Amino acid sequence: MATASQSEVQFRFVVAGGGIAGVTCAQQLASQFPSLDIVLLTAAPMVKTVSNFRQVSKTLEDFEVEEQPSSVLEEKYPNLKVIQSAVTVLHAKQHTLLTENGQVFHYEKLCVCTGARPKLIIQDNPHVLGIRDTDSAQEFQKRLSSAKRIVVVGNGGIALELVYEVEGCEVIWAVKDKAIGNAFIDAGAAQFIIPSLEAEKPKKALPCKRTRYTTDKDTAPNTGISGIVDCRSSPWTLLMCLMSSLPSQVSHRVHVEYEFLLLLKIAVFPFSTGVWPIYAQLSNGKTYGCDFIVSATGVVPNTEPFLHGNNFDLAEDHGLKVDEHMQTSEPDVYAAGDVCTAGWEPSAFWQQMRLWTQARQMGWYAARSMAADILGEAIELDFCFELFSHITKFFNYKVVLLGKFNAQGLGQDHELLVRCTKGLEYVKVVLRGGRMMGAILIGETDLEETFENLILNQMDLSPYGQELLNPNIDIEDYFD
Ligand SMILES: Cc1cc2nc3c(=O)[nH]c(=O)nc-3n(C[C@H](O)[C@H](O)[C@H](O)COP(=O)(O)OP(=O)(O)OC[C@H]3O[C@@H](n4cnc5c(N)ncnc54)[C@H](O)[C@@H]3O)c2cc1C
């Protein structure tokens, strides 16, 4: 509770969390209400902003993520005040927040955007690392520089990127599925991209992702590792950038262990008795000694400071459940980005995935909803939630995911059309009742806009059958 000695300040809008969701929300509120002071409370010294935003098609978007000091944001939005102090307590009934530095904030509307943290297979083990932010990426890089072998556990975005990028160290990739990349791609796509793991990697000046993340060159804090500020960097691209400077003794050696059942008991031997600091025992009977294990096994929403004494509905994945206006179950508390879980009835082609794009869209839409509520206006769920779309890069291939790209929730009630040219492209279409429900496009297919339209307009494609993917038909012209 606030004490008499603590200063209490009142704001109409308070946003907690300086990631993409929180910053987007605060920026939107600051521009919509130029005469009001908006407060952004954040735990980290830097905030993340979107730059070079490009609307690729109706729903597909591409942008870079920059890490910048808060002053950059305050200069651009004079009515936006960024305070670096983590929220420690929320009293939702009283509409007050307490921060680490002892300040009490009274709000009319609050948006919680505190992100998520890695869900580690083993907690508090110095040889099991998760990667989330610049600090954890730097720790990973430091450990990697002297590592001979690492074990990567997990089969999602981080593992897919990590195993491809790590050089100069043997990588054992332990996936519990039959194919790699199950969180993003299907088994066919996995077969298409996996030869890239064995092939010589194309030399590139710097790692580059579809959605990049940069640190301001002149203003980044001194990290103590030379070269950082000259790189286009993120927890992720920063990592890759740093890794490119490591000596390459064993080039790109990855061994995949499929279908292991994770034995939660990972043996840890003291340095004096074991050759390796940690041993990973897999259910297939194999044991691998390694320098450290990377647990790339998903994330858990950062909700702790908000739960005690409040009455939030939580989703199964422990996210703050939000309705179609990004409102939580506590009055006047909204949530956006990784910390929240969409609780509304989703469109037939959308699902939540914890990604930069969705963090931006949710942050923006939460701000619009908060404003609409204050102004007494009605607001409808934004169009960006009509169709799931994501552009990224895996194993140096452009990857576009649309709608129910893995037939999520469709059960047996679907059929697949696939076109694949080794080393060039992989196109998979998910159809239900002759109508397109989703697609995976790998390589420079140039099909994203046409397929996006076909999913949105639900045209009956049954008359075209297999011809839909005939490479000799210019499908773009055909359906335009
Ligand atoms: C290694 C890695 C690579 C990724 N690559 C991609 C990619 O290529 N493409 C993609 O789309 N997505 C990617 N993601 C996912 C993406 O980073 C997240 O979905 C996105 O950052 C979520 O944004 P957010 O604003 O919700 O949360 P975050 O970016 O996590 O921001 C949360 C903010 O809240 C602050 N905070 C936390 N607790 C408190 C508190 N108590 N009080 C105040 N502030 C607090 C933090 O300091 C931080 O500023 C990647 C994730 C990781 C870990």
Ligand SMILES: NC(=O)C1=CN([C@@H]2O[C@H](COP(=O)(O)OP(=O)(O)OC[C@H]3O[C@@H](n4cnc5c(N)ncnc54)[C@H](OP(=O)(O)O)[C@@H]3O)[C@@H](O)[C@H]2O)C=CC1
């Ligand atoms: N390019 C991009 O778009 C990128 C996006 N990201 C995002 O960043 C976040 C963090 O990435 P990441 O950690 O890879 O999370 P993801 O959610 O992408 O993947 C987690 C993976 O770990 C598996 N897993 C979960 N628990 C265990 C366990 N106990 N043992 C073995 N495997 C397990 C999951 O399998 P199952 O699904 O069967 O539970 C899944 O394959 C995600 O939100 C991701 O979307 C990250 C990097 C790149």
